[in-house]
Amino acid sequence: MKYFKLIVLLLTISQSLLGQTRWEASSQRQGIQVEQWTVHDVVYTLKKMPTNPFDKNVTATTIHGADTLQIPLFYNGGKEWILRFSGKEPGTYGYTLSGDLPELRGRKGSFEVTKNTKADRHGGVVVKKEDPKHFYYEDGTPYFNLAFECDWLFALDHGQKKLSKTDQLLSTVAQNGFKQVVMNVYSYDVSWKKDSLLAQHPEHEYGGREDIFPFLGSNKNPDFSALNVAFFQHLDRTMASLHDKELVSHLMIYVWNKMVNWPDMDTHADNLYYDYVIKRYQAYPNIMWDVSKEALYYGRATAEYISERIQRARKLDAYNRLISVHSYSFCSKHPDEVDFISSQDWSHPLYQKMLDAGKRFPNKPIFNIEHGGYEASPYEVFTGDYTDAEVCLRRNYMCLFAGSYTTYYWQGASWNAIIHNPFEQPASFPKPKFEYFAHMSALFKRYPFANFQANLGKNSSGYNLTDPKNGITMMYMPKENHSVMLLFLDLKEAPGHTMQWFNTLTGAFTPEEPFVRAKAEISPWRGQADTILIVKYGPS
Structure with a gap:
């Protein structure tokens, strides 16, 4: 993770260590360019050490468009206080410090957040109002x-x-x-x-x-x-x-x-x-x-x-x-x-x-x-x-x-x-x-997983997850099952309906093939592994 430390001192860039980049900058206001969903430290070093430093509260009032964040700084030992920041959305985040430390009160700075470029990074985990049963990333x-x-x-x-x-x-x-x-x-x-x-x-x-x-x-x-x-x-x-x-x-x-x-x-x-x-x-x-x-x-x-x-x-x-x-x-x-x-x-x-x-x-x-x-x-x-x-x-x-x-x-x-x-x-x-x-x-x-719903009424002797939007049913079958009755699927054997099996121990999928009820009711790995039957519905 790019993990930046900005020391308000000299306008130079020092060496990277352990994945961290240490910035040394002058006390003049200067925007720091950072990438979305990366973590950055702005380190302020005081001239005078206060008593009971852990009890001192300092806040960065951070404004991004119509949003205002009250980000607390924390004491990091010695004479250091850190503003740790990550940007949820691209744009400019300007901040002003306030709180118990006179040396920091009124200090300003800003971050210029650019769009995420890491393919497997999607932001923090959230719950969406339109689907409150499942977790999503911020993107x-x-x-x-x-x-x-x-x-x-x-x-x-x-x-x-x-x-x-x-x-x-x-x-x-x-x-x-x-x-x-x-x-x-x-x-x-x-x-x-x-x-x-x-x-x-x-x-x-x-x-x-x-x-x-x-x-x-x-x-x-x-x-x-x-x-x-x-x-x-x-x-x-x-x-x-x-x-x-x-x-x-x-x-x-x-x-x-x-x-x-x-x-x-x-x-x-x-x-x-x-x-x-x-x-x-x-x-x-x-x-x-x-x-x-x-x-x-x-x-x-x-x-x-x-x-x-x-x-x-x-x-x-x-x-x-x-x-x-x-x-x-x-x-x-x-x-x-x-x-x-x-x-x-x-x-x-x-x-x-x-x-x-x-x-x-x-x-x-x-x-x-x-x-x-x-x-x-x-x-x-x-x-x-x-x-x-x-x-x-x-x-x-x-x-x-x-x-x-x-x-x-x-x-x-x-x-x-x-x-x-x-x-x-x-x-x-x-x-x-x-x-x-x-x-x-x-x-x-x-x-x-977020597409599926538990379907108790159609479990038979296994467990049923159904994706109603995309017309997919998954049936979990314990290896001890001799067979699982699938009459509830209400499918006619037609070329549009397909089936395949998933082996939970090996991860193997059988080839996708036309749905045949008699064949679908008996796992190819019966007695060897719990399996999941995946049925896809064809056009109605």
Whole structure:
């Protein structure tokens, strides 16, 4: 990602470092030419250091046509304050600074935003009024919210000059069709018993580190008087890597069951941390906010506290990024406060539960963020209820065919154990089935998920997604099905109607051929793989 830093000093351009370009400019007003949906830092260095710098509020009132953004600056250590900016639309964005710092008050600047030229970049994720059940990018392209859980991503390469492990893992994630990483700002450790094999591979253990902490001090001995800027500077690099690879960060700001020594709720330190996260990361187009993982579990937070956190984020976030809460209990009782409904549901009738959620909230995207399927890895980290790769895959399809979005968990990356290079491990280490999700993503690239609706009344013994506009029906058939009755399709065998099969394990498509009901009712991979029958209707 082009990631610019403008220091208001001299009119020279210095060397690039780690994907960042450092601009040194005179104090005269000068427009900075930037590209749409890229992230840029304007760094102001003060002559005099104020007391309690984290408590100082500075805002850039930014005007673009008829729109005005109130973008908060944030303290970056030393004597630096940063205005972090990204432009949603081409045009001129002029800004004026105001706030608590006399040296910055009244300073002006501008950005000249040019049209995006990166073919796979489409802007931030939004919900459209005309189709509130689905996610879209800002340019109108459907966003297929297929997520990959990696809670400790922030810890990869911490303290290192290069993000070699981070980049390798995220490249692998992106290459296998995932569009989002569900991650924590910070987690400390897990409370459950750890696999003894993990102790033999400390290179994969990221829990319990005392050298990583968002405040001063450490998790065992915290100093809540100030934040650890170096922690967030590293997280910046992780965010930039995600953005480079067009992966959305589903950023969970809190987590209650990972042994974090948090400050008390709604104290100065708590608010300082929360506000800083919103200020520092809102400019990234690839951000989605999540107040807390399992927000109302473990007896810590109240619904009133979570509601206040949502309001707080919306007040600070000039870019209006989407926000939700990892709690169906909260979302279902406060649907007007969140932009999409998050669900954690491990139940056996998962399809029906997700279908019910969609019916209950017809004007919100539904996102199953945790369905109890945690694919096995070399280490037994947390098994949940399902660990078999094919069963976990099926549960993801159950969510999709109920019209909701979904998340994949692999025990080798979801929590404190992270194998950043799983396909380079010894033969004795079982490999994850990431390719299953590459095939899933390819299917819904060919047939956009946003075009389809769950169709319970025409499921037969499988699951039905129907695209009424383009005349396409997809029937998901578990491999155990002997056959699936398709009388409800009400199709006459005619040359205009076609059929083909998709193998969920290999990604193979059979050739498209005329629809023949008797043939369509029996999967060619019966007993071998779950399959999807794709029927296209000919002219009526």
